[in-house]
Amino acid sequence: MKNLFIIRSPLQVLNAYEAIAHFKLKNNIFLIVQNHLDKNNVQMKEMLSMCEYEELIEMPPSKSNYFRYVALTRKLKKHAYNFIFFGNLGSFQKLLLANLEYEKSYLFDDGAYTLEYHGELPGTKQYTSIRDIRFLLAGLSIKRKKPVAYFTIFDLERKGEEEIVLHSFYHLKKGMxxxxxxxxxxxxxxxxxxxxxxxxxxxxxxxxxxxKNDFKGEKIVYIPHRAETITTELKKLEDEHFKIFENTMPIEMYFISQKIKPKCVVSFYSTALFTLSKIFDKSIVKSYAICEQDLKAKRKEGALLVQYFLKKAGLEVGTVCFNQSQEASHV
Structure with missing residues (x-):
């Protein structure tokens, strides 16, 4: 039997590498789902060489996916699978879990999505959207067959009999x-x-x-997120102690490829802090929480959830606040 990895981000490639080594998997099919962010797609492609797979299927971004999803599902149905791995549970993933024959499915980490899905993903009760119903017209099922398990670095609270496989990137660190x-x-x-x-x-x-002020006198390398815009105001912050470095690969892979063991890594509620604290367990990893009143309503719940887990992991060092009528404050 084969194993299927549905990959949408560079972090998911790292988790695929760890899962292959952890479960000693062979006969792996990689399905790479690209998006409209070129940096994301380039980073995924550059990292694929670290993984062992026998077949690679690439899905470029498209405005309409219905016929592609149907065709790919029918193609993948020709095999039976031991494990199916995925990082988020969108329409396509649900379609595959409803129609393929497999032993187990694992949700592996993709930042905050893991935490949100674990909080929302029902064990037995399934929700069907209008978009899902259209696949019935193609003769496909839309209800997944089995519960979803987790392959994760997060200290998730087990719900009922769900399976949680906790890892700390042991095999990635061993290879370093x-x-x-x-x-x-x-x-x-x-x-x-x-x-x-x-x-x-x-x-x-x-x-x-x-x-920047907290680390006054030390050399700070600011690494923008791949979806972050480098503004004129941000560029003006550069000086002899604060430099902006536009990295072309996931931060974890940058450190490994450059043979760097970072003394200290800081951010806000970046889930990269979790992975870095596992991979570089002797490094100082710090998170600054953002005070609740600064968070915009539609993103508040997800942000607070990540901050809760950062605090639980002992990575939170303080809180930053901003009020338009005052200077920024630091708690």
């Missing part, structure tokens, strides 16, 4: 060996808070200034 060299820079991971409508641009710029 002792080749890394300690680097004394402060690596500051940027986030796409503004484009994702989490906080205002003014607030985010103030947060950056707060962190």
């Amino acid at each position: 060996g002792d080749i890394l060299t300690l680097n004394n820079n402060i690596y500051f991971l940027g986030q796409c808070f503004v484009s994702a409508d989490v906080v205002s641009y003014e607030a985010y710029l103030h947060y950056i200034k707060i962190v």
